[in-house]
Amino acid sequence: MADNKFAAYICSGCGIGDVLNVGALEKIAQKEGKMAMVKSHPFLCNAEGVQMIRDDVANEGVTHLCIAACSRRAKAEAFSFPTAAVARANLREGVIWVVAEGSDHDEIRQEMAEDYVRMGCAEVKKMIVPGGNVKESSSKRILVVGGGISGMTAALAAADAGYEVVIVEKSAALGGFARNLLKRVPFSGPYAEPQATGVEEMAARIGTHPRIKAHLNSTVAKTAGAPGRFQISVAQESGAVTEETVGAVVQATGFTTYDIARLPELGGGQANVVDQAGLEAMAKQANGGAIKRADGKEVKSVVFVQCAGQRDTTGTHLAYCSGHCCATSIKQAMYFKDQNPDIDTVVMYQDLRVPGMGEDFYRSAQQKGVIFTKGKAGKVSGGDNCKVEFRDLILDEDTAADADLVVLATGQVPNAGVDLDVWTEINTKAEGGDEAAKQQRRDLEATSVLKLAYRQGPDMPQFKYGFADSHFICFPYETRRTGIYATGPVRRPMDMLQAQEDATGAALKAIQAVENAQQGRAAHPRAWDLSFPKARLEGCTQCKRCTVECPFGAIDEDEKRFPLFNEERCRRCGTCMGACPVRVISFENYSCDTVGSQIKAVNVPDEFEEKPRILILACENDAYPALDMAGIQRITYSAFVRAIPVRCLGSVNTIWITDALNSGYDGVMMMGCKKGDDYQCHFVKGSEMAHYRMSKIGDTLKQLGLEPERVQTQEVAITDNARVARLINEYVEQINEIGPSPMKGFG
Amino acid sequence: MTTNANSANQNALARYKNNFLKEVEANVEDGHMVKMCMQCGVCAGSCPLGPAWQHSPQKIFMMIRAGKREEVLGSDSMWMCTSCYNCIVRCPRQLPITHIMHGLANYAHRLDLAPKGQPTREIAKLFWDNLVKTGRVNELKFSLAMYFKDGFGQGVKNAMAMQATGLGLLKAKRLNPMELVGGHKCKDIGGFRKMVAKAREIEDRRRGLA
Numbered sequence: 027m028a029d030n031k032f033a034a035y036i037c038s039g040c041g042i043g044d045v046l047n048v049g050a051l052e053k054i055a056q057k058e059g060k061m062a063m064v065k066s067h068p069f070l071c072n073a074e075g076v077q078m079i080r081d082d083v084a085n086e087g088v089t090h091l092c093i094a095a096c097s098r099r100a101k102a103e104a105f106s107f108p109t110a111a112v113a114r115a116n117l118r119e120g121v122i123w124v125v126a127e128g129s130d131h132d133e134i135r136q137e138m139a140e141d142y143v144r145m146g147c148a149e150v151k152k153m154i155v156p157g158g159n160v161k162e163s164s165s166k167r168i169l170v171v172g173g174g175i176s177g178m179t180a181a182l183a184a185a186d187a188g189y190e191v192v193i194v195e196k197s198a199a200l201g202g203f204a205r206n207l208l209k210r211v212p213f214s215g216p217y218a219e220p221q222a223t224g225v226e227e228m229a230a231r232i233g234t235h236p237r238i239k240a241h242l243n244s245t246v247a248k249t250a251g252a253p254g255r256f257q258i259s260v261a262q263e264s265g266a267v268t269e270e271t272v273g274a275v276v277q278a279t280g281f282t283t284y285d286i287a288r289l290p291e292l293g294g295g296q297a298n299v300v301d302q303a304g305l306e307a308m309a310k311q312a313n314g315g316a317i318k319r320a321d322g323k324e325v326k327s328v329v330f331v332q333c334a335g336q337r338d339t340t341g342t343h344l345a346y347c348s349g350h351c352c353a354t355s356i357k358q359a360m361y362f363k364d365q366n367p368d369i370d371t372v373v374m375y376q377d378l379r380v381p382g383m384g385e386d387f388y389r390s391a392q393q394k395g396v397i398f399t400k401g402k403a404g405k406v407s408g409g410d411n412c413k414v415e416f417r418d419l420i421l422d423e424d425t426a427a428d429a430d431l432v433v434l435a436t437g438q439v440p441n442a443g444v445d446l447d448v449w450t451e452i453n454t455k456a457e458g459g460d461e462a463a464k465q466q467r468r469d470l471e472a473t474s475v476l477k478l479a480y481r482q483g484p485d486m487p488q489f490k491y492g493f494a495d496s497h498f499i500c501f502p503y504e505t506r507r508t509g510i511y512a513t514g515p516v517r518r519p520m521d522m523l524q525a526q527e528d529a530t531g532a533a534l535k536a537i538q539a540v541e542n543a544q545q546g547r548a549a550h551p552r553a554w555d556l557s558f559p560k561a562r563l564e565g566c567t568q569c570k571r572c573t574v575e576c577p578f579g580a581i582d583e584d585e586k587r588f589p590l591f592n593e594e595r596c597r598r599c600g601t602c603m604g605a606c607p608v609r610v611i612s613f614e615n616y617s618c619d620t621v622g623s624q625i626k627a628v629n630v631p632d633e634f635e636e637k638p639r640i641l642i643l644a645c646e647n648d649a650y651p652a653l654d655m656a657g658i659q660r661i662t663y664s665a666f667v668r669a670i671p672v673r674c675l676g677s678v679n680t681i682w683i684t685d686a687l688n689s690g691y692d693g694v695m696m697m698g699c700k701k702g703d704d705y706q707c708h709f710v711k712g713s714e715m716a717h718y719r720m721s722k723i724g725d726t727l728k729q730l731g732l733e734p735e736r737v738q739t740q741e742v743a744i745t746d747n748a749r750v751a752r753l754i755n756e757y758v759e760q761i762n763e764i765g766p767s768p769m770k771g772f773g
Numbered sequence: 774m775t776t777n778a779n780s781a782n783q784n785a786l787a788r789y790k791n792n793f794l795k796e797v798e799a800n801v802e803d804g805h806m807v808k809m810c811m812q813c814g815v816c817a818g819s820c821p822l823g824p825a826w827q828h829s830p831q832k833i834f835m836m837i838r839a840g841k842r843e844e845v846l847g848s849d850s851m852w853m854c855t856s857c858y859n860c861i862v863r864c865p866r867q868l869p870i871t872h873i874m875h876g877l878a879n880y881a882h883r884l885d886l887a888p889k890g891q892p893t894r895e896i897a898k899l900f901w902d903n904l905v906k907t908g909r910v911n912e913l914k915f916s917l918a919m920y921f922k923d924g925f926g927q928g929v930k931n932a933m934a935m936q937a938t939g940l941g942l943l944k945a946k947r948l949n950p951m952e953l954v955g956g957h958k959c960k961d962i963g964g965f966r967k968m969v970a971k972a973r974e975i976e977d978r979r980r981g982l983a
């Protein structure tokens with residue numbers, strides 16, 4: 027500590043100096059904040075102001091900076107001092123822009139600013155500049171599991187960018203599902219005719235690419251390690267095992283078509299009723315000639331039944347739309363029309379969905395004379411003369427059409443491996459010594475794709491309908507297994523063009539992962555972060571909460587059952603820190619102390635002053651930006667709140683809540699991201715974890731003799747700028763009704 | 774409804790096949806555009822006479838594709854079109870809906886499958902017959918033909934009811950009673966008739982009806 031020098035810089039620009047007493051703030055920083063050096067500047071983020079700070083770091087030996095100016099989200103580049111620890115006191119978005127104007131509010135505005143200066147000074151004193159952990163030996167190779175369109179695209183994209191790629195394909199040839207197609211839907215204008223798939227060319231390029239090594243007839247037998255140091259055992263059909271070291275993994279294991287045998291009401295299993303894959307086989311066999319049925323008869327009329335076993339509301343079949351099937355049926359109808367325009371082709375749809383430029387392709391099929399009819403098939407009977415009984419949704423009548431062949435457009439079922447919920451249940455029983463469960467576990471693990479040697483199970487977690495982990499909108503490739511990226515139809519239904527775009531993105535994410543792993547940086551969403559969790563194991567009680575609650579499976583257990591952190595798998599959310607009941611887990615620049623000391627630094631007035639104090643713990647990803655946005659839009663909220671950004675609500679340790687309440691705060695409000703199936707939490711489970719933990723805090727409050735309303739948890743989206751202000755004001759009102767905390771004066 | 778269901782069964786073989794669509798494409802003005810309808814229903818929603826029709830254009834197009842020949846050609850829908858062109862303006866697929874409607878009406882009329890006694894069809898027939906006689910429309914004869922189209926008794930009643938209007942027109946010199954005998958003609962009636970015959974011949978040849 028002897029070498030540390032603390033300095034505070036207070037900016038009076040952007041109107042801060044007009045409404046706040048900057049001189050008083052300087053005194054606070056000096057006397058209460060115990061800063062060795064305090065300076066103010068009328069325009070701190072300009073070249074001169076920044077140079078002043080740089081000079082102090084270089085010449086005066088300043089190691090810790092408290093910058094009291096705008097939000098930490100603003101001017102991040104100007105106020106970047108890599109060798110110094112930096113805390114930001116948010117006087118602009120957090121105080122002057124959100125506290126109502128006018129001299130009536132001068133006193134509480136100044137108090138709020140003073141508290142933020144106290145908090146900034148207190149925080150920076152507990153911070154250490156993260157040293158980082160550069161790993162020169164880290165592998166930059168990328169493993170691609172699956173050799174279909176997605177896998178081949180990802181492999182070629184990564185290899186062309188200069189990275190070595192290992193591709194593992196379980197069949198004897200590359201190409202996946204697309205290899206069995208006669209043609210594909212067009213990707214470029216005029217979007218009128220089916221095109222060659224291009225699978226052979228891609229496979230040939232992979233075969234001769236100097237940076238791609240392909241294992242055919244092979245599966246992954248084991249995946250151990252972490253980003254930058256994954257150890258992969260590749261098992262060949264012959265039984266031979268090859269060991270590969272890679273830095274990141276792309277899982278492109280694709281889909282299987284929904285089994286038409288499960289659709290007996292639509293003729294599944296009957297003669298001359300096939301699925302789209304079956305028709306591709308027939309078309310390939312015809313090789314441009316007349317398409318013939320299994321009995322050798324030329325097909326003169328064909329009906330395509332869309333959404334077969336899809337978009338099912340009864341819970342029997344797939345509940346979702348697979349997205350590609352309408353365009354695929356259009357393409358297949360063209361196989362017939364292009365060969366012989368007199369063949370009757372009917373596409374029976376409920377909603378024709380042709381994403382991308384599919385509308386042009388649809389029109390092209392209409393030009394060719396394909397009949398489109400909006401109807402819902404009720405019953406299909408196969409045989410020599412197939413019959414489709416259906417409801418015509420335009421003419422509003424039950425009717426029927428006959429055909430030589432019926433094609434069912436069935437959906438995509440992801441090849442996502444083991445459902446971890448099922449696995450966890452069996453695993454718990456197996457660990458309890460149940461022999462039957464042990465066998466079940468072996469059987470289940472045999473179906474695993476990645477065979478991860480993680481304590482959290484052999485595959486990545488799955489979402490709704492069994493698709494592999496990903497977030498549809500915000501971070502599509504990210505999974506809860508850091509450095510492993512799901513792409514293609516394994517993560518959501520998609521067509522070939524979408525799969526190619528998707529796979530290119532996944533390759534880029536994998537490249538980012540291997541680069542970050544080597545530099546000791548975290549992956550999304552804190553991709554710059556050099557800090558990583560450190561545990562004081564001498565204080566650990568082996569409660570296993572951190573290992574269980576880590577959303578990313580980053581923490582294993584060592585042979586003595588202590589947590590074993592896999593730093594490269596860690597996303598730095600701090601959920602382990604929030605979970606730890608004995609508070610032995612911390613980051614260099616974010617810990618129970620950095621936040622705890624801020625909470626304690628606030629000056630809590632006594633109960634007679636009628637100035638409540640409410641602590642806001644706001645997630646830095648969405649809630650804190652929303653608070654900033656409220657400021658930017660000059661939406662005012664109560665000056666009785668003190669907001670502290672946290673990495674994720676999951677990192678909130680209950681000690682902060684008890685500390686706050688013990689210090690006389692009247693309420694604690696937590697703002698995190700949306701949880702549940704449609705989560706927006708950047709760490710997937712952090713917000714959910716926080717809500718769960720807070721649901722159990724009632725007992726603690728009772729012990730303290732406090733009302734349960736004194737702790738509130740809210741879900742907030744980044745766009746909720748007006749709402750956060752409303753939530754704050756409503757909560758302050760609620761707290762005023764309850765009255766001041768009885769804990770005041772004891773802290 | 775029972776007869777409909779029966780005919781539906783009888784025609785099941787032809788259902789949702791291209792037969793009738795091809796017939797429409799060959800014989801109806803702009804019939805080749807029927808297949809391009811995407812069943813959005815904007816035409817049905819845009820038609821000011823929508824509720825008065827048996828079938829909206831959207832349904833007519835679907836019925837054509839479903840092979841419902843008798844129902845389409847026997848529908849009164851095409852006859853109800855007032856040519857306001859709302860549907861053409863709004864159709865996202867740029868189908869010339871109004872033209873197709875008139876084309877269908879014309880085709881149904883020529884096959885004599887159009888509804889008997891449909892007022893628009895009747896007035897169109899009277900108008901045409903009146904016009905081709907002299908090459909000019911004889912308003913007096915046309916009005917009288919309209920009055921008497923439902924029989925002599927009804928014709929007298931209609932004429933009595935319109936008496937005041939008729940006298941008013943006479944006084945204002947908007948009605949010439951001499952038109953009842955012969956009436957005015959175009960200059961070259963022979964040439965006019967030849968022209969009409971030739972036009973019909975060309976059209977018949979194009980539609981394969983000759």
